Structure formats: structure tokens, C-alpha cells
Amino acid sequence: MLSLDQLITFFNRDRAATAEPREESRTFTARCHCGNIEYSIVLPASSLPLNGYICSCTLCRYSHGSFGSFHVSLTQGVAPEWTNGTINMSVYKTKGSEPGGHGQRWFCPTCGSHNGHYEPWAMQWIADSSLFEENFWEIKGFGFPKSPGDGGLVSWLPESVSKGMKMLTMDRDFPPEDKIEIGEDGGERLRAECQCGGVSFTIKRPSDAVRNDEYLSRFVAPGNPNKWKAYLDFDKETRRLASVLFMPWALIPRTSLEPEVPSDLLIGTMKTYEASDKITKGFCGRCGAVMFIKNKDGSPSEQSEVLNVAVGNFRAPEGAKATNWVQWRSVPEREKEQIGFDSQFANDIIEGQKAWAVEQYGKTLEFDII
Incomplete structure (x- = not known):
């Protein structure tokens, strides 16, 4: 009550x-x-x-x-x-x-x-x-x-x-008991899964092949070869696509997902939506969870495709921000100035995240996301 x-x-x-x-x-x-x-x-x-x-x-x-x-x-x-x-x-x-x-x-x-x-x-x-x-x-x-x-x-x-x-808060307000999984190669895997379980896969850590690849290595977190880049997206189009003020994305090569997600993104109960001639959204057709954004301009070849993977679906034991798997970029001023919707609250989040980054990393992190 x-x-x-x-x-x-x-x-x-x-x-x-x-x-x-x-x-x-x-x-x-x-x-x-x-x-x-x-x-x-x-x-x-x-x-x-x-x-x-x-x-x-x-x-x-x-x-x-x-x-x-x-x-x-x-x-x-x-x-x-x-x-x-x-x-x-x-x-x-x-x-x-x-x-x-x-x-x-x-x-x-x-x-x-x-x-x-x-x-x-x-x-x-x-x-x-x-x-x-x-x-x-x-x-x-x-x-x-x-x-x-x-x-x-x-x-x-x-x-x-x-x-x-x-x-x-209520009696059911407690974190889920998630665990890291182990792949056949003995390496760690992080589960990503929508609410209904219709779309489910695991994420590998950056491999030597990724770190040594001229293109794919760009998406490995700077200074931490075992983590991926992650960022906050306040873009107007993303807001309408995801129904939230901002989306938390991790940038991960498609081939680093297991089982490997096909180029058309269609696994499990996934549906796709062509948001533009370049942008494809992948979402669960049963519960509606946003899973991926794929940008056709973002990869030189099909095997080098990098996806925006929705961090909100990650089942990281350490918590929702999955800090053992990703490093978070702080929103740069040029992007902050372009936010028009609920800008005051958006700016509060951005400034709060910067303060958190200083505490977490010793400084705010700014890096390219393309």
C-alpha cells in the first residue's frame, strides 16, 4: 500500500x-x-x-x-x-x-x-x-x-x-543474482537477455584478434584491453526509438557475440526496424526490449560489423552499469549542447556521470565512438 x-x-x-x-x-x-x-x-x-x-x-x-x-x-x-x-x-x-x-x-x-x-x-x-x-x-x-x-x-x-x-522501494526491490558464464574456450562470458528471454546471447571479452585488428581495436576501451567502450546516447532519434531520455550503449563487434548474431540481427524473437537507410534497430518482438542498433556506415565489411548493444539488458554480477566489462565515456560538451528535450534533467545526468567517472577512473573519459 x-x-x-x-x-x-x-x-x-x-x-x-x-x-x-x-x-x-x-x-x-x-x-x-x-x-x-x-x-x-x-x-x-x-x-x-x-x-x-x-x-x-x-x-x-x-x-x-x-x-x-x-x-x-x-x-x-x-x-x-x-x-x-x-x-x-x-x-x-x-x-x-x-x-x-x-x-x-x-x-x-x-x-x-x-x-x-x-x-x-x-x-x-x-x-x-x-x-x-x-x-x-x-x-x-x-x-x-x-x-x-x-x-x-x-x-x-x-x-x-x-x-x-x-x-x-518495496520488498521485491533487490538486485538479481547474476553470474558470469564460461565459454568452451574457458573465457568469461557476460549474458545479455531481454525481459522475456526471447533474445539471449553472451558477450566475449576483447580477443587478441580484435585488439590486433586495425578497425575493431578502436572499440576496445582505451587503457583497458579487457573491456569495451560504452557511452550515453541522448540523440533525438534514439529517444524515439528507445522510448527513454537516453540509451546506454556498448560498442561490440558482432563476431564477439555468442552465439554469433547474424548480420540481419534475426535471432530468437528478434524483429528489425529500418529507422533510416543507414540505421537498423533490433528489438524483441515479444517484450519490446531494444537489443541493437546497427549503422551501415559503421563498418568496412560484414565481418567487421560493430553493433550498439543495449547495456540495460546486461546481466552483470557487479550491477547494471557492468563496470567490469565496459568503460563509460563522459558526454562531451558538443553533444551536451545539442540536447533539446528535458535538457535540464539530461544535463543533471551528464554532470553526475562526470563526477562518478572522476571517482571511478580518476578522470572523465572522452574517446571516439565511431
Whole structure:
């Protein structure tokens, strides 16, 4: 049972659903990357901004491929107004799913963008906030902060920001007991798997062949030949593709995945979406988790293909950031200046990650990612 304070922070229970007579209303539109799903909501101006929150439970992390989902609970009585009059979405039902929507996640069957879900116990729609054109919320809460095991995204928030956020923890807020696997060659393997298990593979450490390759060696972490490069992606197109404010990617050669992922990315329940003539997204067709981004310009040959692999799906024993397997680049100023969506909170994450990097590595790391 949530307290009144938690209901206000995470479910906006202190906000009105309809405008008073002669009061202004505001309309906000959300759209997935391909445009197959588009809807609008109408809110009274006096209720704005709503409270938003981040959830880093395993369901949200492993169904998005990120460090958590970015949610805004629409006020009780407010529902999406679907542009085409229908709800054209795929629905993933977890093992604990209940009638009416609890435990379900909805995503576009074409591009894989998550749209949110309906919580019957709260009688409210929970929207994935990153698909909206305009920001109408302030992030005030963080759910399941213990689940990532290493602090996850919370450890990348400045203390001045995290202290002002309400933390929601429950008896199931604990990290999974993941273990490193061993391959037939005796080398370590890191499991990456979506929420439903339909897409699952392991990651090798950089081999001598990779480290000695003129092209592939570029993706080995500088100064640490046993780790891969990783970075935070705040690009506008990525935000719509992944339904999150940013994506955490590791840059890994396709041939360093086991079993080797084919060039068309189609393994298990994987579906692909051509986001552009150069960019292909690979996502689980059953639970919607982002697994890969493949850039046709990013590799000189098929055997040298390097994939953006979603770190949110990694099952690293040390925690969600998988610091025993990757080194994290800090976002450079030139990229920071291009962020337009929820820029203040994005900048908070960027500055917090830089402070974490100094503590972790002794300095911020900046390196090429192409």
C-alpha cells in the first residue's frame, strides 16, 4: 500500500483531470518513431507540471534495454485520445500479469517503441514520457533504486538532485543474482537477455584478434584491453526509438557475440526496424526490449560489423552499469549542447556521470565512438 505522499509523487493524485470553467487546457502529443502509434492528452493548465518518475525495476530495465523507464502518470480520469481511433499495439504480459493491464507493457509492433501501460489498481494510464513532443512534467520520483545493484542511474545523479527525489522501494526491490558464464574456450562470458528471454546471447571479452585488428581495436576501451567502450546516447532519434531520455550503449563487434548474431540481427524473437537507410534497430518482438542498433556506415565489411548493444539488458554480477566489462565515456560538451528535450534533467545526468567517472577512473573519459 502506497502512502499519500507516494501517490502524489508517483501518481499525481493531487492534480485535477479537467479544467475549471474558463480555465485554459493544454494538449500534448506523443508519437512512436514510425508514426504507427500517435495519441494526445488534454490537461488543465493549473495541473502542470505533472510529476514524472524513473523506474529501474528489472521489468522496466529488461523490457526497454535501458537503465530504467521514464514515466509520467496521467491524472485519474485522463486517457489517451488515439489519433486513428484504435490502439494498434503489441502487448507483453509478464508471468504475474493480471486482468486489466497490471504487469503489462505496450509497444509498437513496427518500430518497437514502448508507449506505457494501464494500471488497473490505480485506474490510471502510465505514459512513457520520452515519446511526447513537449515536456510537461518534472521528474520527482525514483522507483526500485536497489534493483540495479550498483546504484544504476541514481549513482549518476548529482546529490543535490537525488536528495530532492522521492525514492520508492518495496520488498521485491533487490538486485538479481547474476553470474558470469564460461565459454568452451574457458573465457568469461557476460549474458545479455531481454525481459522475456526471447533474445539471449553472451558477450566475449576483447580477443587478441580484435585488439590486433586495425578497425575493431578502436572499440576496445582505451587503457583497458579487457573491456569495451560504452557511452550515453541522448540523440533525438534514439529517444524515439528507445522510448527513454537516453540509451546506454556498448560498442561490440558482432563476431564477439555468442552465439554469433547474424548480420540481419534475426535471432530468437528478434524483429528489425529500418529507422533510416543507414540505421537498423533490433528489438524483441515479444517484450519490446531494444537489443541493437546497427549503422551501415559503421563498418568496412560484414565481418567487421560493430553493433550498439543495449547495456540495460546486461546481466552483470557487479550491477547494471557492468563496470567490469565496459568503460563509460563522459558526454562531451558538443553533444551536451545539442540536447533539446528535458535538457535540464539530461544535463543533471551528464554532470553526475562526470563526477562518478572522476571517482571511478580518476578522470572523465572522452574517446571516439565511431
